Amino acid sequence: MWAATGDMPVYQIRTPASSLPQGVVVSPSTNNLHNPQIMAEEVTRKRELRLLKNREAARECRKKKKEYVKCLENRVAVLENQNKTLIEELKALKDLYCHKTD
DNA sequence: ATCAGTCGGCGTCACTAGAG
DNA sequence: CTCTAGTGACGCCGACTGAT
Numbered sequence: 807m808w809a810a811t812g813d814m815p816v817y818q819i820r821t822p823a824s825s826l827p828q829g830v831v832v833s834p835s836t837n838n839l840h841n842p843q844i845m846a847e848e849v850t851r852k853r854e855l856r857l858l859k860n861r862e863a864a865r866e867c868r869k870k871k872k873e874y875v876k877c878l879e880n881r882v883a884v885l886e887n888q889n890k891t892l893i894e895e896l897k898a899l900k901d902l903y904c905h906k907t908d
Numbered sequence: 909a910t911c912a913g914t915c916g917g918c919g920t921c922a923c924t925a926g927a928g
Numbered sequence: 929c930t931c932t933a934g935t936g937a938c939g940c941c942g943a944c945t946g947a948t
Contacts, residue, residue: 856932857919857920859932859933860919860920860921860933860934861918861919861920863932863933863934863935864918864919864920864934864935865917865918865919866933866934867933867934867935867936868917868918868935870934871935
């Protein structure tokens with residue numbers, strides 16, 4: 807996940823596409839080993855399932871990221887307010903101290 | 909009205925980390 | 929080692945906006 811600083815992980819380097827589509831695992835069951843049509847259907851089914859799952863995962867991931875960013879923005883707002891309050895408090899104390907020493 | 913630029917969301921692919 | 933979930937990167941699309 808992302809660091810508390812708001813950094814995103816950076817570790818991905820793209821390479822040219824591999825020969826097989828993503829998520830396709832060629833492991834035919836013994837029954838279908840010699841039936842090319844069934845094998846092809848199995849490959850297609852697995853690919854579609856993988857795509858469906860990845861689609862949902864991507865949706866979830868984006869939602870999570872949006873919430874994370876919103877959370878960071880809220881934190882910024884809170885800290886800015888705190889900072890403002892502290893600056894005013896410091897100013898008031900300084901004034902008080904000046905008048906005391908007059 | 910239309911054209912170009914920008915933005916946000918989506919689907920997909922490539923890749924990694926972690927679980928089993 | 930293999931499988932799966934999570935996520936960055938990329939390309940596409942539709943909505944919106946300002947300039948002409």
